[in-house]
Amino acid sequence: MNLEMFETLVLPTKNKLFRFAFRLLGNSEEAQDVVQDVFIKLWNGRDQLGEVQNMEAWCMRITKNLSLDRIRSRQRRSTESINDGFDIRHEGLTPHERTEIHENMQQINQMIAALPEKQRQVIHLRDIEGYSYNEICEILELDMNQVKVNLFRARSAVREKLVKMNAYGL
């Protein structure tokens, strides 16, 4: 891989990698550091990249591994919640609805942050990044069955909490 390929294939994945690292680490500075580390690692190992079919999935996989390494090394999960990224498209919504939505967003964010690690990874990759099941298998190094089970559990947990949120007006 040369610099040109790096610029066109690898560098544009930065935001996806960042979001994924952020989902796992819960800290934007650390997530950015991880993305930089991923790129440097890829660049240093560029001679061995000939067999990689899906460069983006490969980048995501390294991001996952480096993020998990960081989590292990610090031995605790950050409690910082996701406060950014609520740039909602509001077509025909009243200001009151917008405020309400913003509050709900934060609650949904916490719901997803509270999910077990695998479920959090799968729901992020499918529902936010829109990866196919095959790509998710490749990124997470899981088989199809595990991916589907984790996604099902994640969606069910979120659905249940949404119903509760609505019922109690939390």
Next chain:
Amino acid sequence: MDSKQLEQLLEKYWNCETSLEEEKQLREYFRGSVPENLKDTADLFRYFEAQQSYSVEGTDFDAVVRKKIKQQQPQGKSVSMVFNFARIAAGLLVVITATYFVRQEVRKAYPPEIVDTYSDPKLALEETKKALMIISKGFNKAQREAGKIKVFNEAEEKLQKQGKKEETI
């Protein structure tokens, strides 16, 4: 999309049976105003969509990455070059050492054949003289024998002279 279709699609979604395309349709639907009973579900899909725009902060991220990569490049190359030189040097060293030892072994196994047979120079002189005398004797003998050939030569000359005389007559 009517409410029945939507309900079916949502049910499929919760059961993880929707395709990527169908999930995209759901996100698109929930962008607009939705019935009261679907508000909480709409929030979830809006959350998913909003998250997609969350990106790396700061515009100099690419520049930082490029800089770091450039810093990595020369280091990696020089290391590999040093390794290559070391490999070649090691190979040469092995060959040279092996050649040296093999030569030593060969020298030990086959000592040079030309050696002095006499340690006393006087005795050596005597022996040389004796050898030369034998050769000289041989030469003398050969010369004497060769002298006899002269007779044939003389006879041949006489015959030729005789032949010429007859031609002129």
